[in-house]
Amino acid sequence: MLRKRVRVVIFLLAGTLVTWALILGQESAPAASPGAAIQMTARRYRFDPAVVTVKQGDRVKLIITAADHDHGFKVAAYGIDQKLPKGVPTTVEFTADKAGTFPFECSNFCGLGHSKMKGKLMVEAASSAPPSNP
Ligand SMILES: [Cu+2]
Secondary structure (H helix, E strand, O other): HHHHHHHHHHHHHHHHHHHHHHHHHHHHHOOOOOOOEEEEEEEEEEEEEOOOEEEOOOEEEEEEEEOOOOOEEEHHOOOEEEEEEEEEEEEEEEEOOOOOOEEOOOOOOOOOHHHOEEEEEEEOOOOOOOOOOO
């Protein structure tokens, strides 16, 4: 009897904690707007689209499918280096907190044109005053 009641209380407490965690999590990232997922393909020797434009502060979600071979997706400026196994839609998620134009490239050797397999990530500076984060 008592044990059952304790279990219910623990269950309710856990629920409250999860709710708070969700609320706090949302409040800690006010600048990130959800932003739709961007579908990309990678094939010898290009990315499509080769230019990805987002807004500063966006939560960016790229879903990249390597069509013909294992490739990789590397954005050095953002510390991203994701393997793209052939045929598997692979999600790359990050917050575009730095404005500017950043090159991305294939990071998995895929043939003679590998070193030409590049693109650009363009992060447009937030037009309004950015939130005052120290
Ligand atoms: Cu490649």
